[in-house]
Amino acid sequence: MTEPAEDLDWRCWHEPGSVEVAPGVHRLPLSLPMDGLRAVNVYVLRSRERVMLLDAGWAIERAEAELVDGLDELGLGIGDVTDFLVTHAHRDHYTMAAALRRRFGARLTLGEPERVNMEALQRREPWDVVPQRELLIRSGAPDLAEVMGTMDAPFDRSDWPMPDVWVADRQQLDLGDRSMTAIHTPGHTRGHFIFHDEAHQLLFTGDHVLPHITPSIGFEQVPPSSPLRDYLASLHLLKTMPDATMLPGHGAVGASVHERVDELLAHHDDRLDATLTAVASGAATAHEVARCLTWTGRGRRLDELDDFNRMLAILETYWHLEVLAERGRLARSGGDSGPVVFETGGRTS
Numbered sequence: 001m002t003e004p005a006e007d008l009d010w011r012c013w014h015e016p017g018s019v020e021v022a023p024g025v026h027r028l029p030l031s032l033p034m035d036g037l038r039a040v041n042v043y044v045l046r047s048r049e050r051v052m053l054l055d056a057g058w059a060i061e062r063a064e065a066e067l068v069d070g071l072d073e074l075g076l077g078i079g080d081v082t083d084f085l086v087t088h089a090h091r092d093h094y095t096m097a098a099a100l101r102r103r104f105g106a107r108l109t110l111g112e113p114e115r116v117n118m119e120a121l122q123r124r125e126p127w128d129v130v131p132q133r134e135l136l137i138r139s140g141a142p143d144l145a146e147v148m149g150t151m152d153a154p155f156d157r158s159d160w161p162m163p164d165v166w167v168a169d170r171q172q173l174d175l176g177d178r179s180m181t182a183i184h185t186p187g188h189t190r191g192h193f194i195f196h197d198e199a200h201q202l203l204f205t206g207d208h209v210l211p212h213i214t215p216s217i218g219f220e221q222v223p224p225s226s227p228l229r230d231y232l233a234s235l236h237l238l239k240t241m242p243d244a245t246m247l248p249g250h251g252a253v254g255a256s257v258h259e260r261v262d263e264l265l266a267h268h269d270d271r272l273d274a275t276l277t278a279v280a281s282g283a284a285t286a287h288e289v290a291r292c293l294t295w296t297g298r299g300r301r302l303d304e305l306d307d308f309n310r311m312l313a314i315l316e317t318y319w320h321l322e323v324l325a326e327r328g329r330l331a332r333s334g335g336d337s338g339p340v341v342f343e344t345g346g347r348t349s
């Protein structure tokens with residue numbers, strides 16, 4: 001059963017089932033093993049010869065059952081899927097595509113700049129510590145770095161096979177009666193892509209622009225030197241494009257991309273200001289600054305967050321400090337084997 005987009009409720013976007021969110025575009029929200037994000041949106045795009053899933057979910061049994069049911073509502077089976085197009089190499093978007101390709105075939109496409117992360121995943125051993133451990137030490141949070149080994153989901157290299165096709169920035173993707181432009185938007189990950197259907201004024205934003213939350217920054221195998229700088233540039237890039245309807249990786253469909261980009265830019269401006277204020281009042285490491293800030297929409301303190309979200313908060317603070325240092329607003333020193341220390345004033349190192 002499908003229902004028109006205008007009936008969509010922001011509170012129930014995550015309820016399982018197929019909803020036609022734009023002409024010819026059906027959304028199937030799939031469950032995730034943890035509650036925080038509630039679900040991941042999978043979009044079904046079909047033409048006469050092809051059935052494409054744009055993002056594919058986290059490979060867990062419950063999500064696969066929901067996908068089977070949702071496709072069934074559309075008169076389709078998993079074996080009918082010809083293409084997986086994935087916005088970025090995060091577990092909640094990529095691993096279901098990998099698992100289903102192994103069993104049913106279909107072509108898996110990912111953004112070419114994500115290759116660095118995928119190659120690192122190919123080399124990674126199950127006992128390797130996650131790369132964020134080092135960043136936590138640089139952030140002045142060695143205790144949290146110690147528990148990092150148990151923080152990631154159990155690692156199995158077979159969850160991360162290489163895609164069949166690497167898509168390049170500005171490449172046109174032809175899906176019979178629909179064509180989309182692939183656009184590289186680094187920040188959430190270095191190889192994150194969004195997909196623009198200009199004729200229908202739709203933008204599949206993945207986790208680059210989300211309606212309810214601000215995406216994590218640079219949480220990936222090989223974080224670049226300044227992922228927040230990259231992320232802000234990728235937000236500004238969207239303002240140079242025509243506005244479109246947002247079809248995000250998590251959350252309700254339908255908002256204006258430009259309006260949400262403005263909110264996200266304002267949010268990061270506020271965070272940069274608050275970060276500067278915290279350093280001016282004596283906080284020197286990312287961990288100390290993160291303790292001065294409030295977190296989540298409910299204004300939580302850092303100590304109230306679970307380990308995983310505390311890690312994301314501290315790393316996000318670290319990237320804000322790096323941007324302020326790049327802009328010459330803060331000086332940075334240290335970081336060889338201990339924390340990077342920030343202070344107000346110009347560059348010193």
Ligand SMILES: [Zn+2]
Binds near residue numbers: 090092093207249250
């Ligand atoms: Zn996601």
